[in-house]
Amino acid sequence: MPSFLFWIFAAVMLGFGAAVVLNRNPIASALSLVISFLGLSALFMSLDAFFIGIIQILVYTGAVMVLFLFIIMLLDLRTETRRKMNVVAVVGGAMVALAFFAQICSVVGQLGAAQQSFPPLASPKMDDVHSVGLLLFSNYNVPFQIIGVLVLVATVGVVVLSKRELR
Amino acid sequence: MDYVFLISSFIKIVALFAVVLGIVNYTVYAERRISALIQDRLGPNRVGPAGLLQPIADALKFLAKEDLTPGHVNKFYYWLAPCLAMIPAITTLAVIPFGSTLFGVPMVIADINVGVLFVFAIASLSVYGIVIAGWSSNSKYPFLGGVRSTSQMISYELSLGLAVIPIFLLLGQLRLTEVVRYQIEHGWMIAPFVGDWANPHKWLLAIPMMISFVVFTIAIFAETNRLPFDLPEAETELVGGYHTEYGSMKFALFFLGEYVAMITGSAIIVTLFLGGWHFPWIPDGSQGWGWGLVNIFVFFSKVVVLLCVFIWVRWTLPRFRYDQLMRLGWVFFFEIALANIFLVAIILAYFPS
Amino acid sequence: MAITVSRPKLNWSERLYLPAIVAGMVITLKHFKNMLFGRTKVTMQYPEEKWDSQLPEHYRGAPALVRDESGRIRCVACQLCEFICPPRAIKIIPGEIPSGDRFAKVEKFPNEFDIDMIRCIYCGLCEEVCPEQAIYLRKDYAITGFTRADMVHDKSKLLEIGGVMQGVVLKWNEKK
Numbered sequence: 001m002p003s004f005l006f007w008i009f010a011a012v013m014l015g016f017g018a019a020v021v022l023n024r025n026p027i028a029s030a031l032s033l034v035i036s037f038l039g040l041s042a043l044f045m046s047l048d049a050f051f052i053g054i055i056q057i058l059v060y061t062g063a064v065m066v067l068f069l070f071i072i073m074l075l076d077l078r079t080e081t082r083r084k085m086n087v088v089a090v091v092g093g094a095m096v097a098l099a100f101f102a103q104i105c106s107v108v109g110q111l112g113a114a115q116q117s118f119p120p121l122a123s124p125k126m127d128d129v130h131s132v133g134l135l136l137f138s139n140y141n142v143p144f145q146i147i148g149v150l151v152l153v154a155t156v157g158v159v160v161l162s163k164r165e166l167r
Numbered sequence: 168m169d170y171v172f173l174i175s176s177f178i179k180i181v182a183l184f185a186v187v188l189g190i191v192n193y194t195v196y197a198e199r200r201i202s203a204l205i206q207d208r209l210g211p212n213r214v215g216p217a218g219l220l221q222p223i224a225d226a227l228k229f230l231a232k233e234d235l236t237p238g239h240v241n242k243f244y245y246w247l248a249p250c251l252a253m254i255p256a257i258t259t260l261a262v263i264p265f266g267s268t269l270f271g272v273p274m275v276i277a278d279i280n281v282g283v284l285f286v287f288a289i290a291s292l293s294v295y296g297i298v299i300a301g302w303s304s305n306s307k308y309p310f311l312g313g314v315r316s317t318s319q320m321i322s323y324e325l326s327l328g329l330a331v332i333p334i335f336l337l338l339g340q341l342r343l344t345e346v347v348r349y350q351i352e353h354g355w356m357i358a359p360f361v362g363d364w365a366n367p368h369k370w371l372l373a374i375p376m377m378i379s380f381v382v383f384t385i386a387i388f389a390e391t392n393r394l395p396f397d398l399p400e401a402e403t404e405l406v407g408g409y410h411t412e413y414g415s416m417k418f419a420l421f422f423l424g425e426y427v428a429m430i431t432g433s434a435i436i437v438t439l440f441l442g443g444w445h446f447p448w449i450p451d452g453s454q455g456w457g458w459g460l461v462n463i464f465v466f467f468s469k470v471v472v473l474l475c476v477f478i479w480v481r482w483t484l485p486r487f488r489y490d491q492l493m494r495l496g497w498v499f500f501f502e503i504a505l506a507n508i509f510l511v512a513i514i515l516a517y518f519p520s
Numbered sequence: 521m522a523i524t525v526s527r528p529k530l531n532w533s534e535r536l537y538l539p540a541i542v543a544g545m546v547i548t549l550k551h552f553k554n555m556l557f558g559r560t561k562v563t564m565q566y567p568e569e570k571w572d573s574q575l576p577e578h579y580r581g582a583p584a585l586v587r588d589e590s591g592r593i594r595c596v597a598c599q600l601c602e603f604i605c606p607p608r609a610i611k612i613i614p615g616e617i618p619s620g621d622r623f624a625k626v627e628k629f630p631n632e633f634d635i636d637m638i639r640c641i642y643c644g645l646c647e648e649v650c651p652e653q654a655i656y657l658r659k660d661y662a663i664t665g666f667t668r669a670d671m672v673h674d675k676s677k678l679l680e681i682g683g684v685m686q687g688v689v690l691k692w693n694e695k696k
Binding site (some may be wrong): 201204205206207209425479480482483484 | 543544545548549552554555556563565586
């Protein structure tokens with residue numbers, strides 16, 4: 001992927017990430033987060049990690065954010081948009097965020113690994129779906145199975161709960 | 168960059184877009200004619216020979232209408248929603264192999280290795296158009312339509328995803344061109360009499376594939392908001408659902424989006440279960456460009472047949488009640504699809520071919 | 521008293537819905553097929569197919585003025601039709617036939633004779649009341665126009681629709 005696309009998608013991601021915080025309207029915030037996720041998945045895909053990128057869209061954008069939107073839509077938004085800005089809170093929040101950002105910059109600047117440039121990634125022998133699957137089922141087999149059982153129990157539990165007749 | 172790739176991709180995108188929009192227009196026409204014939208009427212037959220120019224007249228009417236924005240809507244999102252309804256449906260077409268090869272160029276725009284996941288991911292975005300339309304209209308019927316649509320699409324996406332897992336258990340691949348290649352070698356997923364028909368393993372596998380096919384098709388009906396699952400737009404209860412407040416070309420975009428989603432859904436069903444562009448005794452595009460064109464024609468013929476089934480079902484079945492719909496999705500199809508996965512896994516583990 | 525309606529117990533195949541769905545689809549397919557092969561009666565395709573030949577004898581279409589064999593307008597401008605017309609669609613301005621004319625004996629003729637076809641209700645009272653048998657309801661029913669003025673039939677238009685009435689029509693003969 002050409003580097004200018006990287007910069008575009010990174011800018012999209014960061015810009016809309018900031019919009020999540022800055023927007024007064026919760027729906028606008030949620031939608032900004034959606035676009036931010038899309039930029040993130042584009043960055044994943046630029047690293048040939050199609051699987052992760054697509055799962056990012058499928059799970060977060062397609063399911064989780066839709067549920068968020070669903071809940072936000074049911075709320076009364078007027079009170080939120082009408083509320084006055086608290087100047088002290090805004091200034092304080094901005095200062096904390098700036099301090100955190102400065103800290104990250106200083107840490108990354110002193111980190112040895114961040115200064116050297118790495119050779120480009122060698123293209124993998126098999127596609128990423130296979131490598132993710134292999135890794136999950138060999139190195140992390142037991143945790144994977146446990147999580148699978150957990151999710152299955154949750155779904156079965158939901159079905160049982162919803163099947164019960166209300167008296 | 169490879170200029171042949173760029174130019175051929177561009178041509179493919181433009182051609183596919185044109186073909187699909189053409190099919191969309193004539194699906195609307197077919198919908199009106201077939202529904203009329205089912206109800207013992209004639210349908211639109213005035214504009215042009217047998218009414219064939221009706222879609223053009225409709226489009227002109229939509230374009231010429233006043234583009235009204237009601238005063239009480241949330242302007243920005245009101246304008247955004249029709250675009251969001253149209254884009255995901257069209258984007259999904261990018262990964263579907265609609266033909267073999269033509270002059271050595273594979274007839275798929277982007278043959279990515281997570282094909283079917285891409286389809287689901289983009290299809291799951293189509294709910295945003297409806298939700299935002301319902302919310303930004305700032306009126307109660309569209310809002311109810313939006314809420315219904317959100318829960319419906321999330322529920323049915325689950326069975327949609329689970330229904331295709333058997334295929335990928337069988338193949339060990341997510342690439343859609345591989346699915347088609349497998350079906351050429353071993354017969355269509357739900358029609359084992361094509362290809363090596365004497366293989367008992369294939370007949371055994373056809374049972375869960377048939378279940379998958381039925382669940383998947385019904386879930387596609389729900390995903391595209393078609394009757395009997397058209398609760399988001401149910402005219403009789405919600406006036407028009409999420410697009411009640413829309414008019415002229417913005418309404419047309421919702422309308423087209425629904426039909427494009429229908430075409431995409433049919434194309435996925437064809438690719439996954441009905442052998443894609445393959446038809447027995449028709450060679451692929453490597454035998455000459457004529458056969459390549461025939462393959463493309465076969466693919467779109469299958470899609471058109473499925474579209475007719477969509478229309479046929481729409482004008483036959485009554486609408487489900489909302490709780491019945493949710494029940495059907497979560498309690499019935501979800502379990503069937505889950506059990507089906509186990510069935511395929513058992514077949515693959517204990518009855519290897 | 522509240523009545524508890526007992527719902528029928530559905531058996532396994534009925535609860536699966538699929539047989540019922542298939543049965544419904546077969547029915548619609550049958551309708552589709554019959555319609556496609558023209559085995560169902562459908563509405564007449566109006567401008568191409570018309571029912572003119574089957575119009576009944578007593579059909580009341582547009583009112584019209586008639587001439588007699590010698591070409592005279594039968595109307596003598598007595599204005600009876602104008603008075604009896606329930607929606608007041610008829611407007612007559614009588615004129616006098618000059619004394620040198622061949623039909624001077626008749627004395628009066630309609631200088632202008634307008635029937636507003638937007639108002640006309642095709643009741644046929646004008647035809648019934650006319651002592652000279654000059655106005656008849658013909659079988660024209662497709663009366664169209666782009667403006668309101670188009671829809672007013674003047675004398676020439678009425679005569680064009682009416683044409684010539686041969687012989688003496690003694691419409692009261694049977695009542696004698």
